[in-house]
Amino acid sequence: MTADESDVRVLRGPDGTMPALGFGTWALRDDAGRRAVLCALETGYRHVDTAEMYGNEKPVGDALRRSDVPREDVFLVTKVSQDHLDASGVRHALRGSLDRLQTDYVDLLLIHWPSTTGVPLAETLGTMAELRAEGRVRHVGVSNFTVALLEEAQRVSPVPIFCNQVEYHPYLSQQPVLECCRAGGILLVAYCPLARGRVFQDTVLQEIGQGHGKTAGQVTLRWLLQQPGVGAIPRSGSAEHIHENFDVFDFELSEEEMQRIFELHHGERYIGGSAAPEWDT
Numbered sequence: 001m002t003a004d005e006s007d008v009r010v011l012r013g014p015d016g017t018m019p020a021l022g023f024g025t026w027a028l029r030d031d032a033g034r035r036a037v038l039c040a041l042e043t044g045y046r047h048v049d050t051a052e053m054y055g056n057e058k059p060v061g062d063a064l065r066r067s068d069v070p071r072e073d074v075f076l077v078t079k080v081s082q083d084h085l086d087a088s089g090v091r092h093a094l095r096g097s098l099d100r101l102q103t104d105y106v107d108l109l110l111i112h113w114p115s116t117t118g119v120p121l122a123e124t125l126g127t128m129a130e131l132r133a134e135g136r137v138r139h140v141g142v143s144n145f146t147v148a149l150l151e152e153a154q155r156v157s158p159v160p161i162f163c164n165q166v167e168y169h170p171y172l173s174q175q176p177v178l179e180c181c182r183a184g185g186i187l188l189v190a191y192c193p194l195a196r197g198r199v200f201q202d203t204v205l206q207e208i209g210q211g212h213g214k215t216a217g218q219v220t221l222r223w224l225l226q227q228p229g230v231g232a233i234p235r236s237g238s239a240e241h242i243h244e245n246f247d248v249f250d251f252e253l254s255e256e257e258m259q260r261i262f263e264l265h266h267g268e269r270y271i272g273g274s275a276a277p278e279w280d281t
């Protein structure tokens with residue numbers, strides 16, 4: 001593996017590293033969740049993304065326990081829901097998550113969405129830092145944070161902000177957030193990296209893929225991972241797709257191909273609603 005290729009596989013955050021390509025689990029519940037996470041671990045994924053809100057921490061935990069992969073080899077991420085952001089809410093939520101995940105710690109705990117009820121960010125991040133000191137959380141991060149919120153988080157957090165998990169795919173530029181993350185040494189983890197499956201119909205991505213013997217989805221994931229400090233967490237319930245999405249480490253996009261994909265953006269966003277802050281783009 002070249003030095004550059006190792007950068008594509010492993011991201012260096014402010015206080016540790018993380019596999020750049022993770023497995024998303026939203027909507028994969030019960031047996032489907034267990035099967036998918038087991039398949040992802042067998043395939044080689046070592047970063048699994050879940051959330052209190054997904055209602056699937058139990059099957060994710062079951063799969064981690066059943067798998068031959070040691071717990072310490074997996075970078076496990078969960079998120080505290082928007083309505084549990086006060087000090088006792090965060091503590092209670094993490095206790096529940098750890099019970100369901102059947103583990104003593106998570107590698108990364110994220111604020112799922114910024115508070116809409118005025119819970120001070122300093123209170124939430126202060127509690128998360130305490131949980132980190134207690135060994136129940138390895139890294140502390142945020143999700144769905146704008147530039148203004150990220151700047152505030154950096155000001156008030158007693159510990160480094162590891163990442164900001166946001167929607168990012170070829171149809172949604174996250175340039176301001178990405179620049180802010182890079183300036184602060186914060187990683188950006190792309191959710192909905194496959195634009196919820198829409199990239200597969202894209203003729204530009206298909207054409208680029210043909211030149212490499214890859215699918216439009218593999219091209220999209222590679223485009224994300226080739227950007228410094230960017231990771232991605234594609235989701236799939238299909239073993240074939242789970243394998244396909246992990247098979248992105250044996251080709252490289254040229255600068256020109258990267259640029260063609262950057263030019264596909266047109267402000268298309270799939271996730272938001274009343275939970276969302278006022279976005280930057």
Ligand SMILES: NC(=O)c1ccc[n+]([C@@H]2O[C@H](COP(=O)([O-])OP(=O)(O)OC[C@H]3O[C@@H](n4cnc5c(N)ncnc54)[C@H](OP(=O)(O)O)[C@@H]3O)[C@@H](O)[C@H]2O)c1
Pocket residue numbers: 023024025026027049050112143144165166190191192193194195196197200217233234235236237238240241242244245271
């Ligand atoms: N922090 C947040 O607020 C937030 C919000 C949204 C999502 N997330 C996280 O990000 C993860 C990924 O986002 P997402 O699940 O919304 O969308 P996504 O990963 O962009 O797309 C998932 C969709 O793409 C399809 N797909 C995946 N691989 C494929 C392949 N190789 N060929 C054809 N179709 C394929 C899947 O269908 P099949 O199952 O049939 O493969 C599924 O319908 C989530 O699971 C969750 O962990 C976080």
